[in-house]
Amino acid sequence: MQYEQSEKNKKMSTPAVNSHSNDELANLLAQCQLGDKKAFSLLYQKTAGRLNGIAYRITRNVDTANEVLQEAFIQIWKNREQYQSYKSEPFTWLASIVRYRAYDRLRYDKNRPHNNTIEFDENDIIEEHFSEVNHYYQMLGIDEYNDEVLNNCLSKLEKKQSQSILMAYIYGHSREDISNYFDKPVNTIKSWIRRGLGKLKLCLSN
């Protein structure tokens, strides 16, 4: 399967998940909790594209992304009782399951010998991701459904702090990956991320 259309173009053409769709997802999850398989199928239809996109963003392999999506939806069904609407938005819950599975899969594939699931040279990928991080700043700024809070708060950090945080969240890069890119010790990266998160927490909490 070819992922031909660039990420940037797709972002402009497909609407983000909004509060209306979150209500719909919440209703579907509630029905799933009653054992409604048709509701689960509908939940899949409405979210699989976005969730698969998240998996691909992190694993950088189409087949692996599909596997992560499959495992995530099995986990979603088996753990459907755990979702509670007063604790988090439905899409946040779904996306988090996919994201953590993708991070885990990325680590596993990196550590396997004779790994053939990562398609590109790791250093080239990191370079590409660092340049693409700026697109996310722009995206956060113009998205009508976003209250721009995250964008504003990230802009108050030192650039390397915000870049390091976004590289970890968006692409699943480890401290070692980021350390190699900046040619700084891992402990320096840990310090950047820790300080950046501290400032971010204060800004986001206000």
Added chain:
Amino acid sequence: MSEQLINMNSKAARYQNTHVIEHLASQFVLGMLSRRVHQRVVKLSKNNILLEQRINFWQQKFICIDQNTAELPPSEKTWSMIANELDFDRVTKKEREANICTKLYRWLTGFFDLATNKVTLVFSFIAAIFAILVAVNPINDNSDPLRYVAVLTEQSGQAHLVASTYGESQKLIVNIVNSPKIAVDQSLELWVISKTDGEARSFGVITKGETLMEHQLTNAQWRLIKDSQSLIVTIEEHGGSAIGEPSEKVVSRGLCVRLQEWNENV
């Protein structure tokens, strides 16, 4: 107060420290914790409201990035594999066939003296293989050949379960022939031991009360099966191992036997 109790209290107090909680929560959401620590935090968050709240806080703040990630339509077979794994369409047939396998095994073992473990072990193996080969194969609609089988036996020599795959279907069929009793707050978990690195990797929790399970394997899990040396079942806390590693309470184990040459083109 004993040293052990002091250590336990120190550990518990650490997870009430707001700085520790904030660190764990933010690193958790960024995906920067090791697999072991990640699973530990998942377990902790179920009993630590503050930790759970901080994880939810960070997840909710960053979610706009995910909401605006470009969509990628999944493969057409992904949904059918999910539905198959969750057995959405095959419940009644599965229950019927599970009864046949279990009754056949018990009928065969009833004819023999179970005085020695060796006799039980050998006969359990033969009877389990017979049950799989001759009795109903729940998914073998196309008469796929038996490719891989492992009979897991307890220390007493009695067969616990039989795991098998057929053809290239990438389905793992688990027949539970004699499940040990475990406490309400415990679960049985199935692990595959790799021939390459000797590591154990989980294939999930065995659902209580089930006698027949079908597990649609991903390509990665399929490779694990082909690389497998043996399977084990362990007793874990309810829901499975929190640290991604098997406990020392091994209930049963069995070598993996390949009955046919593999086609390596996966």
